[in-house]
Amino acid sequence: MANASAALSAGTRYRPISGRWPFVWAILDALVLARRSVLETVRVPELIMFVAIQPVMFVLLFRYVFGGAIQVPGGQYVNFLMPGIFVQTVAFGGVTTAIGLAQDMQRGLIDRFRSLPMSSSAVLTGRTIADLARNLFTVAIMLAVGFLVGFRPGGTPLEFLLGILVLLGVSFAFSWISAFIGLLVRSVEAAQSGGFIWLFPLTFASSAFVPVSTMPSWLQTFARHNPVSVLADALRGLFHVNPALTTADTRWALIQSLAWIVGILLVFVPISVIRYRHTTAR
Amino acid sequence: MGLAGNLFGMAADHSVHAEGLVKRYGRVQALDGLDLHVDQGSLLALLGPNGAGKTTAVRILTTLLEPDAGHATVAGFDVVNDADRIKSLIGLAGQSVAIDEYLTGRENLEMIGQLYHISRRDAKRRAEELLIQFELRDAADRIAKTYSGGMRRRLDLAASLVLLPPVLFLDEPTTGLDPRSRRQVWGMISSLVNDGSTILLTTQYLEEADELANRIAVVDAGRVIAEGTSDELKDRVGGNRIEIAVTKDADLARGADVARRHFSEDVSVDPAQRRISAPSRNGTTQLAGLVRDFDAAGIDIVDLQLHRPSLDDVFLTLTGHQAEQEKAVEPAAGRWGRRPR
Numbered sequence: 001m002a003n004a005s006a007a008l009s010a011g012t013r014y015r016p017i018s019g020r021w022p023f024v025w026a027i028l029d030a031l032v033l034a035r036r037s038v039l040e041t042v043r044v045p046e047l048i049m050f051v052a053i054q055p056v057m058f059v060l061l062f063r064y065v066f067g068g069a070i071q072v073p074g075g076q077y078v079n080f081l082m083p084g085i086f087v088q089t090v091a092f093g094g095v096t097t098a099i100g101l102a103q104d105m106q107r108g109l110i111d112r113f114r115s116l117p118m119s120s121s122a123v124l125t126g127r128t129i130a131d132l133a134r135n136l137f138t139v140a141i142m143l144a145v146g147f148l149v150g151f152r153p154g155g156t157p158l159e160f161l162l163g164i165l166v167l168l169g170v171s172f173a174f175s176w177i178s179a180f181i182g183l184l185v186r187s188v189e190a191a192q193s194g195g196f197i198w199l200f201p202l203t204f205a206s207s208a209f210v211p212v213s214t215m216p217s218w219l220q221t222f223a224r225h226n227p228v229s230v231l232a233d234a235l236r237g238l239f240h241v242n243p244a245l246t247t248a249d250t251r252w253a254l255i256q257s258l259a260w261i262v263g264i265l266l267v268f269v270p271i272s273v274i275r276y277r278h279t280t281a282r
Numbered sequence: 283m284g285l286a287g288n289l290f291g292m293a294a295d296h297s298v299h300a301e302g303l304v305k306r307y308g309r310v311q312a313l314d315g316l317d318l319h320v321d322q323g324s325l326l327a328l329l330g331p332n333g334a335g336k337t338t339a340v341r342i343l344t345t346l347l348e349p350d351a352g353h354a355t356v357a358g359f360d361v362v363n364d365a366d367r368i369k370s371l372i373g374l375a376g377q378s379v380a381i382d383e384y385l386t387g388r389e390n391l392e393m394i395g396q397l398y399h400i401s402r403r404d405a406k407r408r409a410e411e412l413l414i415q416f417e418l419r420d421a422a423d424r425i426a427k428t429y430s431g432g433m434r435r436r437l438d439l440a441a442s443l444v445l446l447p448p449v450l451f452l453d454e455p456t457t458g459l460d461p462r463s464r465r466q467v468w469g470m471i472s473s474l475v476n477d478g479s480t481i482l483l484t485t486q487y488l489e490e491a492d493e494l495a496n497r498i499a500v501v502d503a504g505r506v507i508a509e510g511t512s513d514e515l516k517d518r519v520g521g522n523r524i525e526i527a528v529t530k531d532a533d534l535a536r537g538a539d540v541a542r543r544h545f546s547e548d549v550s551v552d553p554a555q556r557r558i559s560a561p562s563r564n565g566t567t568q569l570a571g572l573v574r575d576f577d578a579a580g581i582d583i584v585d586l587q588l589h590r591p592s593l594d595d596v597f598l599t600l601t602g603h604q605a606e607q608e609k610a611v612e613p614a615a616g617r618w619g620r621r622p623r
Contacts, residue, residue: 011412012411012446014395014401014405014407014408016445017399017400017401032397036382040382040385043425106378107380107383108377109381111344111346111376112376112394113397115372116369116398117369117370117398118397118398280341
């Protein structure tokens with residue numbers, strides 16, 4: 001132990017950088033933590049499954065198993081399906097944030113982070129940004145697979161790009177809902193079930209996989225106003241894959257989509273950060 | 283308080299002080315008017331069973347939790363109002379090892395450095411330094427999931443030292459370690475105290491408090507029930523005891539008579555163990571005289587002891603129950619199971 005004693009006193013005390021705005025630190029700290037989450041994804045084989053293989057499986061199953069049975073007005077099912085499945089996938093992708101936060105809490109990492117002089121939004125922003133990166137990767141894979149099974153978006157490159165941006169907006173917004181859930185439930189198991197359970201009715205009782213008009217009327221009311229439907233329709237309009245949608249329809253769906261994204265963020269960012277500030281491991 | 287303005291200067295006061303801390307979780311009273319004081323450059327051990335309120339106290343002092351009543355300062359700053367100032371002066375190693383399992387040891391330390399807002403380059407240098415000091419250099423580029431329990435603890439401790447904080451909070455830092463790793467961590471903690479760190483350490487191991495602490499505060503049911511050096515606490519129970527075991531049953535009564543010449547009425551006799559014991563006022567002198575008299579009386583002695591009361595005895599006397607010796611007992615399950623953490 002003598003050598004440890006000699007060594008410990010020889011440590012160097014480095015000075016923290018001073019004079020930066022809190023806002024700048026919020027971003028820099030978030031990037032440090034986002035990098036950490038992304039590294040975790042790359043290093044955990046199960047997560048790669050979740051990020052890359054599961055969405056592809058969904059594309060193929062819906063395309064070939066249900067595709068024959070589901071009729072969509074005036075077009076091919078694969079074109080109708082892909083925007084819906086994009087929205088569903090990025091929404092599900094946000095659950096990584098809930099699970100990750102619950103895990104950090106269980107391991108006591110949140111206590112350590114909260115004891116550091118870092119930005120108090122960074123742990124959450126870091127996770128949600130990492131989700132964004134993962135979802136971008138997932139969407140790229142799904143686009144490639146979609147193309148192979150017959151997905152042919154129309155429209156201009158600008159419209160296509162706008163569509164991808166909307167998707168990333170959805171991803172970010174849903175990740176923040178997940179962040180709040182992850183901070184509430186405290187255990188990984190609960191985050192796993194609690195993170196997903198509300199997404200099933202939201203994504204399936206929507207226009208993501210089937211036209212809303214095929215549902216019973218009481219369900220149609222819900223499905224029509226469901227953000228997932230609105231978002232899927234906005235994408236369909238932007239990708240020009242549903243002839244039934246007029247330019248006005250698309251514009252309206254796009255406005256509603258942005259309203260949902262902004263609205264979710266306005267609610268869930270502050271309540272999650274407040275919750276984070278008062279949370280400790282038990 | 284204004285004197286503490288200079289963050290790491292010599293004039294700064296790095297003591298920890300708490301008065302009348304109260305915290306309740308629902309119906310559970312975790313802290314019930316806890317007072318404590320850690321002098322700058324010393325180590326105070328908060329010693330108590332599971333659920334005594336040790337972790338809650340650490341959480342309040344590290345600004346993670348606000349007390350319901352009472353107030354506390356760390357390095358002169360108020361834990362509620364000056365939480366941000368405190369954060370750059372403290373290091374925390376919590377009860378569970380707070381490291382990222384999927385980052386390497388090096389990445390973990392660099393990340394903490396960056397979150398302390400030291401530059402990337404400095405964070406790298408400091409990580410390298412700590413990896414060498416904590417004998418983790420060979421494993422530095424393996425993900426922490428592959429580390430043994432002792433290595434994880436060392437990495438966790440290293441992470442709390444990235445900024446060489448003047449005040450350290452170590453919440454049961456050796457729980458779950460094998461004896462060898464525990465010794466190693468103890469050595470590191472001792473050297474930190476020697477280097478001038480102010481440390482608040484919680485433990486449920488008497489041995490650990492005895493080994494490391496300058497002062498010990500015994501906590502039970504959310505308040506400090508006794509405080510002092512290890513010796514002072516032991517003196518509260520009484521001084522030394524002398525114990526003599528004789529070979530033959532027949533000698534027991536005679537031996538007791540001899541002993542009474544030295545100890546008057548306080549002699550107790552345990553026939554089953556053939557053991558005679560008494561509190562000793564002046565230790566070795568008395569012992570020498572006693573042995574001569576036993577020898578003169580022709581009584582054979584098999585065992586002879588002069589011992590200080592252990593902290594165990596202290597616990598028993600102060601709380602009316604035994605202290606935890608080995609593994610932590612789940613709340614509500616064991617003798618200590620009175621309230622959740």
